[in-house]
Amino acid sequence: MKTIGLSLPNLAVEPVLENLRECLESGWVSTGGRFISEFESKMKNYVKCVDAVGLQSGTAGLHTSLRVFGVDKNQEVLAPTLTFIAAVNPITYLGAEPVFIGCDHSLCMDPNLIEKFCSENCEMIDGTLYNKKTGKAIKVLVVVHVFGNMADMERIMEIAEKYNLIVLEDATEALGTYYTEGKYAGKYAGTIGHAGVYSFNANKIITTGGGGMVVSNDQEFLDKIRFLSVQAKTDPLYFIHDEIGYNYRMLNLQAALGTDQLDRLESFIETKIKNFKKYEEAIEGIDGLTLVPFNENNRANHWFYSVVVDKEKYGLNKDELLLELVNSNIQTRPIWGLIHQQKSYLNHESSGTEVAEWYYDRVLNIPCSSNLTDEEADYVIAKLKEFKR
Known part of the structure; x- marks a missing residue:
């Protein structure tokens, strides 16, 4: 692949x-x-x-x-x-x-x-x-x-x-x-x-x-x-x-x-929603992984798909899973380093960052292109299942 x-x-x-x-x-x-x-x-x-x-x-x-x-x-x-x-x-x-x-x-x-x-x-x-x-x-x-x-x-x-x-x-x-x-x-x-x-x-x-x-x-x-x-x-x-x-x-x-x-934007969004639902259905059956949902009161463009990794249930933490996916030719990334923890902003005031820190430790973004094929999505899903310990 x-x-x-x-x-x-x-x-x-x-x-x-x-x-x-x-x-x-x-x-x-x-x-x-x-x-x-x-x-x-x-x-x-x-x-x-x-x-x-x-x-x-x-x-x-x-x-x-x-x-x-x-x-x-x-x-x-x-x-x-x-x-x-x-x-x-x-x-x-x-x-x-x-x-x-x-x-x-x-x-x-x-x-x-x-x-x-x-x-x-x-x-x-x-x-x-x-x-x-x-x-x-x-x-x-x-x-x-x-x-x-x-x-x-x-x-x-x-x-x-x-x-x-x-x-x-x-x-x-x-x-x-x-x-x-x-x-x-x-x-x-x-x-x-x-x-x-x-x-x-x-x-x-x-x-x-x-x-x-x-x-x-x-x-x-x-x-x-x-x-x-x-x-x-x-x-x-x-x-x-x-x-x-x-x-x-x-x-x-x-x-x-x-x-x-x-x-072509609306057709891109239609594809992204379809692929998100495909991932969502599959990941529901993988203990230890969940997709961050989009809010129900809006039609989100579904730009990125965020997977929450629970090490206790899945067997790998998000960094270990990231490495496995990258080694399988699946481009994956964590969410950004939190800004209040960046070197240039360490001395700036922050408030209520606990939830952000929790997600930073657990979230990976998986392939979500508007031209992602069914074959590619199936491959990503198969690997997420394969790597569960």
């Missing part, structure tokens, strides 16, 4: 080649060209928001969003500890400090822990939340929809309103996830808070190789993001720059790929 990748891009060559040929023949290969605006338009229509701005990465989207929200060195930002570090680093780019909040059993930030930190560790002064320990203002909360599972946005938005917090949704893993019931029925991940950010890295559910997108229902906010992403040109003709900007605009080449990918 050839190596089964963890999360591989699903690319249709012919329509993409036509788009790329147009870019090459027209010369529009950089930060100008029709595919950028086309991709942005398709995205805003898909997630049902006012507008979208294409950037070079999800990280760029988080960075510029935080800047436009006014985050600076005098502030702290609430952020999850169980996430990829790119969700947190942009906070420090602006001189602010993250405060790490633990997760619930969806692997997303636990709203109870957010509420607890705000009520017990902070105080409201003139409409602004302040950390009683450091005296720093907290104005922004970054929430990550981990592996495509929607965080509890109903509770989080209630807490944000109570404490006057701006909510930035890191939906880089959750494009296509939306609520099916409740207050936000029909609302997509990334469109509930004040702004949302998507990523099109090669391992995401759709890809442009790199690239990202910021969405919001605040046109003025998005206009500022777009302005900063092209080096903040106040007068493009005479190269007048009244602010410090960034070289963050999406490339036309990336967007030429993205327009086709977005057209």
Whole structure:
């Protein structure tokens, strides 16, 4: 069996080649060209928001969003500890400090822990939340929809309103996830808070190789993001720059790929759901392994599949199982190192990290590509059964 990748891009060559040929023949290969605006338009229509701005990465989207929200060195930002570090680093780019909040059993930030930190560790002064320990203002909360599972946005938005917090949704893993019931029925991940950010890295559910997108229902906010992403040109003709900007605009080449990918997103999600159910049914019969479920009140995009390994019942811990799978040509990975335990963030405040630490010790991600075949899924399942002690 050839190596089964963890999360591989699903690319249709012919329509993409036509788009790329147009870019090459027209010369529009950089930060100008029709595919950028086309991709942005398709995205805003898909997630049902006012507008979208294409950037070079999800990280760029988080960075510029935080800047436009006014985050600076005098502030702290609430952020999850169980996430990829790119969700947190942009906070420090602006001189602010993250405060790490633990997760619930969806692997997303636990709203109870957010509420607890705000009520017990902070105080409201003139409409602004302040950390009683450091005296720093907290104005922004970054929430990550981990592996495509929607965080509890109903509770989080209630807490944000109570404490006057701006909510930035890191939906880089959750494009296509939306609520099916409740207050936000029909609302997509990334469109509930004040702004949302998507990523099109090669391992995401759709890809442009790199690239990202910021969405919001605040046109003025998005206009500022777009302005900063092209080096903040106040007068493009005479190269007048009244602010410090960034070289963050999406490339036309990336967007030429993205327009086709977005057209195929729903079919990708359909396949991912089918494969998740196949794994779920099989793993239910393997004592010591369980799949982390997706929340029932939303249609999750099922981006990643997370297996919880119970060593007492399975006979191997997650690291031992990882090694067995890799040696069987099955690409597998643990969840990210928790951010509050990373060298650069050891001295930062954290709260309620016990559940995140429990999952870190037990979770593996198994192959979940939208082009994963039945034969490949059967092989992974067979190996999970074989390695049980």
